[in-house]
Amino acid sequence: MITVRGLTKRYGGTLAVDGLTFDVRAGRVTGFLGPNGAGKSTTMRMILGLDRPTLGRALIAGRPYADLRRPLCAVGAMLDARAVHPARSGRAHLVAQARSNGIPLRRVDEVLEQVGLAKAARRPAGTYSLGMSGRLGVAGALLGDPPVLVLDEPVNGLDPDGVRWIRGLVREQAAEGRTVFLSSHLMSEMQLTADHLVVIGRGRLLGDTSMAEFLAAASPAAARAVVPDPEERAALVRRLLTADGVTVEASESGELTVEGRTAAEIGDLAHRCRVRLHRLSDVRVSLEQAYLDLTARSVEYTTGGYTADTTAVPAASDEGER
Amino acid sequence: MQPAGNAAASSAVLVQFTVVVLATVAVTSEYATGSVRAALLSVPRRSRVHAAKALVVAVVAFVAGAAFAVVGTAVAWFGFDGRASFSVGLSLRQVLAIGLYEALVAVLSVGVAFATRHPAGALSILATLLWALPSILLGLGGPTLAGLNGRLPHGAGERFMRPAAEAPYGSVTAVLIVAAWAAAAHVIGLYVLRRRDT
Numbered sequence: 001m002i003t004v005r006g007l008t009k010r011y012g013g014t015l016a017v018d019g020l021t022f023d024v025r026a027g028r029v030t031g032f033l034g035p036n037g038a039g040k041s042t043t044m045r046m047i048l049g050l051d052r053p054t055l056g057r058a059l060i061a062g063r064p065y066a067d068l069r070r071p072l073c074a075v076g077a078m079l080d081a082r083a084v085h086p087a088r089s090g091r092a093h094l095v096a097q098a099r100s101n102g103i104p105l106r107r108v109d110e111v112l113e114q115v116g117l118a119k120a121a122r123r124p125a126g127t128y129s130l131g132m133s134g135r136l137g138v139a140g141a142l143l144g145d146p147p148v149l150v151l152d153e154p155v156n157g158l159d160p161d162g163v164r165w166i167r168g169l170v171r172e173q174a175a176e177g178r179t180v181f182l183s184s185h186l187m188s189e190m191q192l193t194a195d196h197l198v199v200i201g202r203g204r205l206l207g208d209t210s211m212a213e214f215l216a217a218a219s220p221a222a223a224r225a226v227v228p229d230p231e232e233r234a235a236l237v238r239r240l241l242t243a244d245g246v247t248v249e250a251s252e253s254g255e256l257t258v259e260g261r262t263a264a265e266i267g268d269l270a271h272r273c274r275v276r277l278h279r280l281s282d283v284r285v286s287l288e289q290a291y292l293d294l295t296a297r298s299v300e301y302t303t304g305g306y307t308a309d310t311t312a313v314p315a316a317s318d319e320g321e322r
Numbered sequence: 323m324q325p326a327g328n329a330a331a332s333s334a335v336l337v338q339f340t341v342v343v344l345a346t347v348a349v350t351s352e353y354a355t356g357s358v359r360a361a362l363l364s365v366p367r368r369s370r371v372h373a374a375k376a377l378v379v380a381v382v383a384f385v386a387g388a389a390f391a392v393v394g395t396a397v398a399w400f401g402f403d404g405r406a407s408f409s410v411g412l413s414l415r416q417v418l419a420i421g422l423y424e425a426l427v428a429v430l431s432v433g434v435a436f437a438t439r440h441p442a443g444a445l446s447i448l449a450t451l452l453w454a455l456p457s458i459l460l461g462l463g464g465p466t467l468a469g470l471n472g473r474l475p476h477g478a479g480e481r482f483m484r485p486a487a488e489a490p491y492g493s494v495t496a497v498l499i500v501a502a503w504a505a506a507a508h509v510i511g512l513y514v515l516r517r518r519d520t
């Protein structure tokens with residue numbers, strides 16, 4: 001369990017993280033989303049005691065990271081996969097970490113095997129490919145068999161096989177009751193991996209909800225139906241449009257896109273009016289779309305765009321000076 | 323006649339160059355590669371990480387300094403061919419003194435390197451402190467500046483590596499002066515490591 005309370009980080013003039021408060025609970029995968037520069041990595045560094053919060057605190061199982069006695073056995077972290085001394089072999093890198101935390105050395109070979117690096121283990125880490133570095137990073141996170149995992153873009157640079165392997169790994173870890181907190185920009189992957197989402201933008205919390213709620217909130221009920229007969233199609237559309245809040249779009253091929261009704265409702269209606277359907281399905285909004293809608297609504301990240309509130313302040317002061 | 327170990331002691335200033343560079347790079351390379359994060363994640367107590375680094379580098383510097391002193395003394399003894407004195411007791415003392423001096427310089431360098439994090443910054447400070455300032459002070463001459471030089475790490479180091487009768491203070495004081503420099507750098511390095519983000 002990770003507890004973040006009023007966490008704030010200021011770097012000179014930039015407020016990288018702005019009063020974040022949320023919990024990362026055990027037994028589920030919590031995805032951490034936000035545009036570039038939103039403050040995800042900074043938040044994770046503060047959780048791991050690498051950056052000092054300007055305000056607020058981040059606790060792991062109720063304690064600050066610096067107070068953990070054998071930290072690698074309490075939290076497994078992967079921040080920057082490339083942050084390994086290039087002359088050290090992958091194995092030597094892990095051995096040093098294991099020694100410092102009283103982890104038996106046989107565990108080093110176990111995790112190297114687990115991440116598929118056993119063959120390259122004795123080569124200098126500087127010769128690893130991006131994906132291999134990523135695997136070494138994951139090996140380091142798993143080393144102490146920790147109940148909490150904090151992973152910053154773990155699938156970055158992994159091949160499709162690796163991406164699927166990470167997905168299976170973190171889901172398995174969460175199913176065992178561990179706490180998993182991971183960031184990623186791959187929305188389709190996140191949709192398959194995470195149970196819960198924490199979304200930030202410009203350092204501020206935009207959302208802290210379950211994946212299902214997040215998707216449901218973003219998409220009103222919608223469905224597609226294919227009605228082969230034009231007359232029946234027109235009849236169905238008329239019936240659908242009698243209700244408020246329902247919109248129907250018809251494509252040339254005869255496919256109807258209905259917003260405000262689920263597939264089940266349309267199916268029932270079609271049955272009642274004796275309309276033949278060739279295909280009927282709910283339209284599910286993707287996490288990508290839901291995420292883009294949320295960030296677009298809550299501000300500004302569109303390239304070169306400005307928010308109402310950021311432009312309002314300087315504009316007002318400009319006028320005051322004139 | 324001079325003791326043969328003085329030759330080794332005089333060139334400690336050159337050995338210290340190697341020690342300074344190695345000690346500095348031992349710290350700054352961790353920042354350059356980012357592996358310092360792995361170290362701090364494994365051992366979040368900053369004082370331990372800092373002390374471990376200083377200890378390892380100091381031991382290496384001590385061994386290197388002492389080994390160099392043994393070789394240097396032997397070479398000088400044969401080279402000077404009877405024009406240098408040799409006593410086991412004094413030579414052993416000088417060998418240990420040179421080792422100790424290099425170890426303290428290593429601790430000093432580690433502290434400065436933790437404070438600056440970049441090799442250029444650390445080496446500029448160390449080169450100024452260990453080479454430039456002594457040359458300037460001694461070059462300008464005068465008892466005040468020479469006295470000041472005696473308070474700098476290398477000036478004080480000379481006093482205990484090469485004990486001379488006319489020294490204004492004894493060997494123990496000289497060791498304490500160098501140790502104080504090393505301790506000050508260590509404390510500053512630790513302060514920066516604790517306060518600054520990694």
Ligand SMILES: Nc1ncnc2c1ncn2[C@@H]1O[C@H](COP(=O)(O)OP(=O)(O)OP(=O)(O)O)[C@@H](O)[C@H]1O
Binds near residue numbers: 011014036037040043
């Ligand atoms: N050491 C630092 N010094 C100054 N500014 C920093 C530092 N680290 C991060 N920042 C700034 O803080 C903000 C948040 O950066 P952060 O790396 O946390 O974003 P992120 O959400 O991880 O982005 P990405 O998705 O690109 O990885 C950015 O504006 C960044 O420029």
Ligand SMILES: [Mg+2]
Binds near residue numbers: 041042
């Ligand atoms: Mg990041």
